[in-house]
Amino acid sequence: MKAFNRNIGILFFLFLFYSCANVVAPTGGPKDIESPKIESSIPLNKSTNFNTNEVLIYFDEFVQLKNLQAELVVSPPMEETPEIKSLGKKISIKILDSLSQDQTYTLNFGEAIIDITESNTLKNFAYIFSTGSNLDSIQMSGKVLKAFSFAAPEKAFVLLYSNLNDTAPLTTIPDYIAKCNKNGDFKIQNIKPSVYKIYAIADANNNYKFDLPNELFAFNDSIYTLNYDYLKDSLSKAVNDIELILFEEEPIKRYVKEKKRETRNLCLAVFNLPLEEKVKIKFLKSDLSNNYVFEFNKSNDSLKIWLTDSVQIKKDTTSFVFNYFYFDNQDSVVEVLDTVHFTYKETKDSKTKFSMESLLHKTGNVSEHIPIQFIFSSPLSKIDTSMIHLVELVDSIKKPIPFSINPDSIKLTKYTLDFSRKVKSTYLFTADSGAFKSINNQELDSLKFLFKIVPNEKTGNLFVTLSNVNPNVIIQLVSDKDKIISEKIVSKSQKIEFKNLSEGSYKLKAIFDENKNGRWNSGKYIKKQQVEDVKIYSTDITLKLNWDFEIQWDLNEKTERKSIVPEIKPLKDKK
Template identity: 30%
Template sequence: MKSIQVTRYLFLMTFYKKIEIVLFVAALILTGCAKEMAPTGGPKDTYAPEVKKASPKFNSLHFDSKKISITFNEFLSLRDASQKVTISPPLNKKPEVRLKGKTVIVELNDTLRPNTTYNINFRDAIRDYTEGNIKDNFQYVFSTGGEIDTIFISGVVKNAATGLPVENVQVGLYDNIYDSVVAKEKPLYYSITNKAGEFTINNIKKGEYKIFALSDIANDMLYKLPNEKVAFIDKTLKPKTYTDISYDTLKVIKEISTESGDTIFADTVIHKSIVASTVEKIRLNLFEPDYQKQFVKTSSRPRRNLANIVLNREPYCETTLRTFDDTSFVQIYSQRADSLLFAVPSFEMTLSDTLKAVIEYGILDSLENLTTQKDTVTLVVEKNKMFDDDTIVTFTSNVVSNVLDKNKKLVLNFNHPIDSIDYEKIKLLTLEDTVKKAVSFNAKLDTTKSLLIVDYQFVQDNNYEMVFDTLAISDIYEQYLHPKSLKFRVPDESEYGILAVNIIGEIENNSVIELYDNSKNVVWQSFYPISQTLTISDLKPGKYTLRLFVDSNGNKKWDTGDYYKKLLPELVLTYGKDITIRANWDTEITWNLK
């Protein structure tokens, strides 16, 4: 019995020894294969990465290295480095930016200019690995000469039409100041705007510069494409720096009351020395030049009786569509200025699947004189969109959800041009206490013969019905509107809101103020206002925006610019916030134009 126990003991000891050896070897293997990794766990990190060392050092002089290594205090991630990291002045070959653990490595693959200060801006590309905290606007500066240039300029780029800031716009400085330089040479210095549209160009050498902003669709830093947006100012810059004093007010503890324990504060003024630029912050208004020549984009026939001609822009003048034997198609109302609708001139022609026609529209010649262009179009019925009711006369209206807006005329939009109307067969009824009462009204067709405008002083909080009897309306195809009725009501004043605007700052005499709804439709305009106070009534509940533009040429619409003609876009100012209108409520805002 004793010998069996001893044997069992020896077996177990041998087994455990083997287990220990296996675990030891496994530990050695794991330790040997381990890689340096970002730590996990612990409290949430809210700090941006900090630089521990850089090689070569920051602000190095007589720089001649091809490689830059910047080591931080924690593990990193690089976000879109190829797009975000910039070097100014730019190189023909972009630097290669890569990451190794806690170190950012920049490989310079191009020849550097002599006696030049370079600025590598990482913008928001560098973040810590665990929490994504951004090392924002981090810059590495060096000089191939014996000094660091310290001149800088700053500003903001805004959309010329909306006044809103624009991100990712290239803002460049050129030491050659002739006009075509922006299409032939990359800028000498440049920066990219942030989300707020702001830019700063640092480490500039003393000199005279042209400033030019570019959306750079082609990603070549050159202004070559007609649809690239640009911005400029009509003078050159000669920036310098100087030392200034910045003042600030702080609250400090004056005393603590021994009776109440209250802390009494006092204001103290502190000042510090700062480096400032002689060039004040620049506003650049980004616009898309109007270089597009007028042309027909598409021609289609969505229904047998309808032709749709889409131009690339709003027509300069009246546009006509005719058959080869000079029979005119009838233009009808369209909601879009660049999309023209024409009714096929006769019922017999609607029966043909294919029609050929000539469209005549206005274009500008090389001297910008208005002339005409003729194009032949083939109009084929779109088989997959044929409608059984092509010959039925019908209409839509500006009544939405059975509601006609206060102070609006009733407008009926017919699908065919109207040939005749028998007003005796149309009745407008008011509904008072379930009793219908006919009232007199006036109505007329517009020039397209497709819009019927009903002129009547509709009363608030009343219900109405417009009734069309048989044979009331016929179209150019001698088809009649089927019996139909349209019921609607006019809201009470309490269902609308009022906006009062107090304007601070000078309003130029040729200013236009516009109010836009949430769908970017103009719902109110004031041409050349002289009052500093505006009251806008009868606004539907919702969100609105305000815009002012200076109508330099007096045509009552905003006009874009032209770089090569040295035409700046008309100045636009916007109220910086959405305006919320509530029913039965007066909203008052103050708009500072400065």
């Protein structure tokens, strides 16, 4: 009997062992995907005659606060931010500031309230209360976008002021605040009837004031009279569709932000902004104006100086005095005399040999529309065309071809080989040693290029018929890689052409160049100067090989603001 009981015990143990070994872990219930729900609050949300300093908000589950400082928006702002804590299934709000009479307050938590288990977010919960007998109920809404690109800002606030003085956003806290969402949309709620101005800011120092030069800022020229009589026809008691365009003000002061001496005979100066006029330069201790040549770039914000005097070239440091000017905030001329020192340091990568670059170095096939250009390492003093030859190869015969080598209108080192081309013909270009001589009397080695002109088989054309064109509109063609492919300045309704374009996607942009300086200009708040307007063609343009694409564009047509590319750099001044 004992043995039988012992065997039964062993069998029971083995049954339990194998049963446990094959147990499947509990799967639990379905994953929690719901955000926390508010069960109650003391005092009730949207209470009137509010006279306590603590609020308790109860939830249906345990909650916590995430990035509260960044997410919480208190409107109107309080001098002391409320003390807010999560306590299990409730949130405590302690009011530390004295409250104004007959004022409606909104505490918007953004995405700060989440549950503990799965971090589900209770979005845009707002606790609202009034110290008076009524809740103010007027609303304003709209969109904030960055100038030029029309991209939504990463973080921006909309500010509403009853103080209509132009200095108010520079020195005082606003009456109401709203935070933009990721699309740039905003809504200011529970506004008291009054007269207001509206602004927006990407607030770099989180003080709700436009007081730093690099802050993005937007202002609206309108004054809004908000009262219930004015809004009586609006069921929502709201002013909607307000558009605010953020811009960064251009610096006023001009200065040399970068300088270098790449070779002994070449100095480069880069200015922080385009200059109003070409700079005047001279050597610091002597006027050797014949011993250097210089050029500005197309945008008039960088300067190259080539030294020709052997004494100056041998010096490790050479100095110039730059004389230029700019306009201050009062449009008065500010003259600058700037002494700039250029120091040369020999390195293993230092280049001193006179050289030339051309697409003929890279390929033997030249598309019929591509110019053949020669880019020299320094300006030329002489081209001896008697030492240069261009022939067409027809069977075994070399047929001389008339040609010219023409200087560029801006770059002193760029030249173009011009001749009457024949598609599918083969050419031989040769230049003897010494045919090209630099301003430093260096001679280029001999050249020999064999190349063929090939047809434009991998391009398309775009034709744009413009209507309702105001004077001085810059039309830009922009690639899907954020690059400005081409631009044209137009002053009347007309048809423009963009030829020999690669296959791909493009966008069209129109810049309304009000000050006629050939570039887009940002705004200036203190002058009440808005940014120059920009319009973007409503759809992307897809070009295919050997296609002609034609579109009509009415520049008066209202199109939806949309981002073309994040932060295309504005064009520089053209002189």
